[in-house]
Amino acid sequence: MRLLLDTHTLIWCDEGSELRPKTINLIKDAELVYVSAVTGWEIAIKTSVGRVRVRRSVTEVCRASGFVELPVHLRHAEVVATLPWHHRDPFDRFLVAQAIHEKLTLVSRDRIFERYDVPLILV
Numbered sequence: 001m002r003l004l005l006d007t008h009t010l011i012w013c014d015e016g017s018e019l020r021p022k023t024i025n026l027i028k029d030a031e032l033v034y035v036s037a038v039t040g041w042e043i044a045i046k047t048s049v050g051r052v053r054v055r056r057s058v059t060e061v062c063r064a065s066g067f068v069e070l071p072v073h074l075r076h077a078e079v080v081a082t083l084p085w086h087h088r089d090p091f092d093r094f095l096v097a098q099a100i101h102e103k104l105t106l107v108s109r110d111r112i113f114e115r116y117d118v119p120l121i122l123v
Contacts, residue, residue, distance in 0.1 A: 003030045004070065004099045006108035007039045007091065009123060011054060014061045018109075023123045027107070034070040035062050036098055042091040076101055086115040 003026070005013065012018040013027065027033055039058060046052035062069055072094070079097035087093075096116045099106045105119040113120050 001026070001030050002032045002034070002102075002104050003027065003121070004034045004036065004095060004102070004104040004106050005039070005067070006095060006106060006110060007042050008109060009107045010035055010039055010058070010061060010067075011043070011052070012123075013065065014055055019123055023107070023121070026121060033065070033067045034102070034104060035067045036070045036095055037072045038091055038094045038098070070098060070102065072098075083116065087112050 005027075009019070013024075019027075035058060043052060043054060043058055047054065056064075059069075061067065076094065076097045079101050080093050083093055083096060092110065092112070095106060096113065096118050098104070099118045100116075105121055106113055107121045107123060109123050111122065114122075
């Protein structure tokens with residue numbers, strides 16, 4: 001299984017909190033685990049305005065965990081244009097588009113993703 005971690009899932013992986021053992025094992029056993037550059041962007045913005053505090057940079061977390069960086073491509077943006085407007089969060093919409101295009105399973109606590117046609121593991 002190839003996974004794409006939502007932003008809070010990445011933070012929880014690094015903190016060792018909030019994730020059930022079953023989810024931790026799914027992540028550990030996955031063929032590949034991706035972290036989007038969009039997640040790095042979201043964390044940077046939220047950190048700069050004081051809404052999020054993280055122990056390490058996204059780069060450090062990925063390096064330590066063996067997660068693979070998923071760059072932003074124009075083809076992902078083109079998928080965003082085809083998504084229904086179930087919600088307006090640009091970070092989430094981009095993650096959905098990347099998961100769809102790259103055929104990844106999104107790992108998130110956010111039930112809004114159930115409305116999209118994307119493989120999903122709810123944590």
